[in-house]
Amino acid sequence: MFGFILRRLAVAVPTLLMLIVVSFVLMHAAPGGPFTQERALPPQVLANLEAKYGLDRSLPEQIWTYVSGIVTRFDFGPSFVYPDRSVNDIIAQGFPVTLTYGAIGFALSVVIGVALGVVAAIRHNTWLDTLAVGVSIGAQVLPNFVIAPILVLVLTLWLRWLPGGGWGGWPYWVMPIIALALSHMASIARLTRSSMLEVLGSNHIRTARAKGLSERAVILRHALKPAMLPVISYLGPLFVTMITGSVVVDMYFSTGGIGRSFVDSALSRDYAVMMGITILVGALTIFFNLLVDVLYAWIDPKIRY
Amino acid sequence: MTKLFLTTALAACIALPALAAEPAEGEKLADRQTYDFWLLDAVKTLDPQKNTDRPGADVINQLFEGLAIEDARGAMIPGAAESWTLSDDRKTHTFKLREARWSNGDPVTANDFVFAWRRLVDPKTASEYAWYAELANIANASEIIKGEKPATELGVRAVDDRTLEVTLTQPTPYFLKMQSNTALFPVPQKVVEAEGDNWTRPGKLVGNGAYVLTGHDLGVQVTMKKNDNYRDAASTILTDLKFTTVNDVNAGLTRYLAGELDYVEIPAGQYPRLEKEYPDAATVSPNACTYAYIMNLSDKGPEALKDKRVRQALMLGMQRDIVVNNILQGGQKPAWTWTHWAIEGFVAPDNPWEKMTQENRTARAKELLAEAGYGPDKPLTLTLQYNTSEDHKKIAVAAQQFYKQLGVDLTLNNVEWKVHTDRMQNQDFDIARYAWCADYNEPSTFLDYFRSTGKNEGRFVNADYDAALDHSKTAEDPSGDYRKAEAILADEIPAVFVYHYASVAMRNPAVKGVPLENPMNTWYAKDLYRIAP
Numbered sequence: 130m131f132g133f134i135l136r137r138l139a140v141a142v143p144t145l146l147m148l149i150v151v152s153f154v155l156m157h158a159a160p161g162g163p164f165t166q167e168r169a170l171p172p173q174v175l176a177n178l179e180a181k182y183g184l185d186r187s188l189p190e191q192i193w194t195y196v197s198g199i200v201t202r203f204d205f206g207p208s209f210v211y212p213d214r215s216v217n218d219i220i221a222q223g224f225p226v227t228l229t230y231g232a233i234g235f236a237l238s239v240v241i242g243v244a245l246g247v248v249a250a251i252r253h254n255t256w257l258d259t260l261a262v263g264v265s266i267g268a269q270v271l272p273n274f275v276i277a278p279i280l281v282l283v284l285t286l287w288l289r290w291l292p293g294g295g296w297g298g299w300p301y302w303v304m305p306i307i308a309l310a311l312s313h314m315a316s317i318a319r320l321t322r323s324s325m326l327e328v329l330g331s332n333h334i335r336t337a338r339a340k341g342l343s344e345r346a347v348i349l350r351h352a353l354k355p356a357m358l359p360v361i362s363y364l365g366p367l368f369v370t371m372i373t374g375s376v377v378v379d380m381y382f383s384t385g386g387i388g389r390s391f392v393d394s395a396l397s398r399d400y401a402v403m404m405g406i407t408i409l410v411g412a413l414t415i416f417f418n419l420l421v422d423v424l425y426a427w428i429d430p431k432i433r434y
Numbered sequence: 435m436t437k438l439f440l441t442t443a444l445a446a447c448i449a450l451p452a453l454a455a456e457p458a459e460g461e462k463l464a465d466r467q468t469y470d471f472w473l474l475d476a477v478k479t480l481d482p483q484k485n486t487d488r489p490g491a492d493v494i495n496q497l498f499e500g501l502a503i504e505d506a507r508g509a510m511i512p513g514a515a516e517s518w519t520l521s522d523d524r525k526t527h528t529f530k531l532r533e534a535r536w537s538n539g540d541p542v543t544a545n546d547f548v549f550a551w552r553r554l555v556d557p558k559t560a561s562e563y564a565w566y567a568e569l570a571n572i573a574n575a576s577e578i579i580k581g582e583k584p585a586t587e588l589g590v591r592a593v594d595d596r597t598l599e600v601t602l603t604q605p606t607p608y609f610l611k612m613q614s615n616t617a618l619f620p621v622p623q624k625v626v627e628a629e630g631d632n633w634t635r636p637g638k639l640v641g642n643g644a645y646v647l648t649g650h651d652l653g654v655q656v657t658m659k660k661n662d663n664y665r666d667a668a669s670t671i672l673t674d675l676k677f678t679t680v681n682d683v684n685a686g687l688t689r690y691l692a693g694e695l696d697y698v699e700i701p702a703g704q705y706p707r708l709e710k711e712y713p714d715a716a717t718v719s720p721n722a723c724t725y726a727y728i729m730n731l732s733d734k735g736p737e738a739l740k741d742k743r744v745r746q747a748l749m750l751g752m753q754r755d756i757v758v759n760n761i762l763q764g765g766q767k768p769a770w771t772w773t774h775w776a777i778e779g780f781v782a783p784d785n786p787w788e789k790m791t792q793e794n795r796t797a798r799a800k801e802l803l804a805e806a807g808y809g810p811d812k813p814l815t816l817t818l819q820y821n822t823s824e825d826h827k828k829i830a831v832a833a834q835q836f837y838k839q840l841g842v843d844l845t846l847n848n849v850e851w852k853v854h855t856d857r858m859q860n861q862d863f864d865i866a867r868y869a870w871c872a873d874y875n876e877p878s879t880f881l882d883y884f885r886s887t888g889k890n891e892g893r894f895v896n897a898d899y900d901a902a903l904d905h906s907k908t909a910e911d912p913s914g915d916y917r918k919a920e921a922i923l924a925d926e927i928p929a930v931f932v933y934h935y936a937s938v939a940m941r942n943p944a945v946k947g948v949p950l951e952n953p954m955n956t957w958y959a960k961d962l963y964r965i966a967p
Binding site (some may be wrong): 145195212295384389 | 476478479480481484486494495539557558560561562565568576579580581600631632633634635642651652654655668678679680681682684685687689694727850851852853857868869889891
């Protein structure tokens with residue numbers, strides 16, 4: 130197992146490097162640059178800016194400086210668009226925000242989603258099943274850009290219970306969490322339900338029941354674990370998606386999270402911020418995929434690395 | 435202009451008490467003197483020399499103060515300077531500073547201005563607004579930006595602690611009006627040098643404005659409290675300011691209605707409804723920007739647009755009333771001039787097209803196209819490029835329909851903002867959507883755009899136009915030159931002017947003193963106050 134983990138980590142380094150190089154090249158291939166503006170800058174001012182940010186050097190040189198800055202100083206460079214902030218500052222401010230609402234949202238969608246899915250599978254073809262499926266389909270078809278305004282309308286404007294946006298204590302967390310988690314919860318519920326149904330029809334469950342085990346034991350000890358396999362492979366990438374935020378949630382609730390920064394940086398060609406968040410998302414994805422693989426081996430004894 | 439300039443300065447000297455928050459008779463002040471302002475985007479920087487946009491200026495205007503500030507109508511009044519004089523050759527301005535302190539208690543000196551202005555042009559700062567010093571014609575600004583001379587050569591010097599002398603390369607009638615832009619604000623040399631790029635952080639930032647920074651969460655909010663060291667702190671009423679970023683205009687409106695904000699822009703098309711429901715709160719004020727379709731007259735542009743008749747036809751076929759009254763519906767005005775109507779001292783030339791009915795204009799447009807050789811056998815095909823935005827799209831679709839009536843086939847090409855800008859700057863378009871906003875409250879800020887040496891993305895070249903603007907720089911009264919320049923634009927049509935912007939906003943009626951007549955939309959929280967409900 131340790132050998133496996135080490136091998137995977139060793140592959141992660143060239144993967145990240147590839148990610149950096151490809152993103153860097155793609156980014157520079159897009160027309161316009163961070164200093165392209167409606168009011169074109171005088172050539173000399175533009176040249177001064179490009180010199181300051183190293184854009185006057187060749188692409189390989191830029192990539193080299195960038196990567197060595199990260200490796201030696203963990204410095205992701207200055208933002209091109211926010212002159213008094215570095216990329217480290219921007220991520221340090223935005224990531225805890227998305228991590229908070231993303232992680233809580235993730236936990237809630239897993240707990241509620243799995244519970245809904247299991248209940249629906251056990252009570253297959255009863256009103257409970259229909260209700261659970263109905264709720265999850267409903268939640269899945271309502272995108273967060275529809276949910277978000279409805280939440281603000283009801284909870285802020287009508288009831289005056291919660292602040293309509295911004296970031297602070299828990300009252301600010303509620304609406305972003307609901308808006309983010311709802312559709313993911315629904316996906317998990319549906320995935321759990323179908324996987325659970327499949328497992329419940331399998332031979333080892335029939336055996337367990339034949340042995341006279343209680344239904345509770347059958348479900349919790351024998352059915353749930355194998356039924357979770359497809360769900361878990363879905364959860365790794367989902368966790369990363371959720372903790373790195375959502376542009377809709379960040380925009381609508383002005384949370385200051387990195388979901389919005391990511392999209393903004395792409396549109397404004399803020400190369401450094403875009404690279405920083407790309408690397409963050411890339412590294413997290415690699416790490417959580419590894420974690421999922423380890424979990425797999427733990428759940429399913431048949432899997433050996 | 436000298437006369438006008440000197441009288442303004444003189445009047446300013448006599449009427450020394452600057453504008454301040456002055457509650458009217460019978461108004462009872464609220465206990466809580468706060469103001470919650472809305473911003474669409476994150477504030478890019480709080481560094482005056484690096485700021486480039488309006489939202490940044492709204493925040494920085496409370497933290498710092500330039501030599502002169504704007505009154506409720508946009509005219510210049512003394513700010514950090516108490517008076518100023520102009521030399522006979524109109525190339526040397528001398529400012530006498532007030533006795534004032536930075537928020538950390540240090541005195542504000544002429545040296546702080548010298549430091550800030552040198553910093554603006556210094557290539558090491560790499561300010562995106564360095565060109566502002568060139569526009570102001572400050573001596574040696576261009577050479578310093580190019581790296582040919584050291585920043586210490588800039589034509590600005592501290593005669594003594596409270597006297598600042600500025601040398602220009604040529605008479606610049608609008609020089610004083612440029613002083614309310616953040617680029618020319620002073621910054622505290624000691625703090626900037628000690629803290630480097632971090633000097634604008636809460637707790638470190640030191641300003642000479644009416645408020646001090648207490649917090650800044652990027653993309654969430656900026657908070658400030660009253661600066662007790664401000665020169666006019668005694669008449670400042672609001673105590674706490676909050677600038678909240680809400681990226682979605684509709685979300686902003688909901689939060690305004692929930693009482694979380696005192697100001698928010700009204701989303702396009704919603705003004706008529708809100709005006710009926712909240713007549714006290716829905717406001718319209720001029721905003722000095724002009725929306726236009728720029729024609730590419732360069733060698734890379736389409737042959738058809740080189741024919742003046744075609745350009746005139748496109749100008750006539752643009753049904754501005756429909757754009758303004760049916761699409762935008764927010765107090766905008768049809769544009770027949772490049773200069774915004776509310777710019778101080780601007781009088782538009784007579785424009786015969788403007789007085790015609792739209793039917794007649796359309797008929798005339800068809801005639802012009804036919805004369806130019808276009809018709810059913812030889813239809814004119816052009817591409818309109820615009821950047822992604824619901825409003826631009828609506829107007830573009832409408833334009834497509836307007837031009838269809840003339841037999842012109844307009845293809846719409848929607849591109850992302852940076853691509854749009856990049857293509858425009860490389861003359862890679864037929865017709866492109868554009869908007870120009872005033873840098874200062876005077877017509878030349880618009881008219882300089884179409885000079886052959888100006889930004890002028892469509893590469894319009896006209897010797898008479900350039901001559902009129904050259905003359906305006908030294909004229910006693912440049913308004914005649916400006917009228918002449920506008921008349922040339924109205925005939926040559928380097929662009930179809932569509933509409934003049936307006937700011938439509940929900941403003942809490944309890945907050946008083948908001949300047950709604952200033953087309954520059956500059957406001958100072960020190961002039962505002964909140965009355966009790």
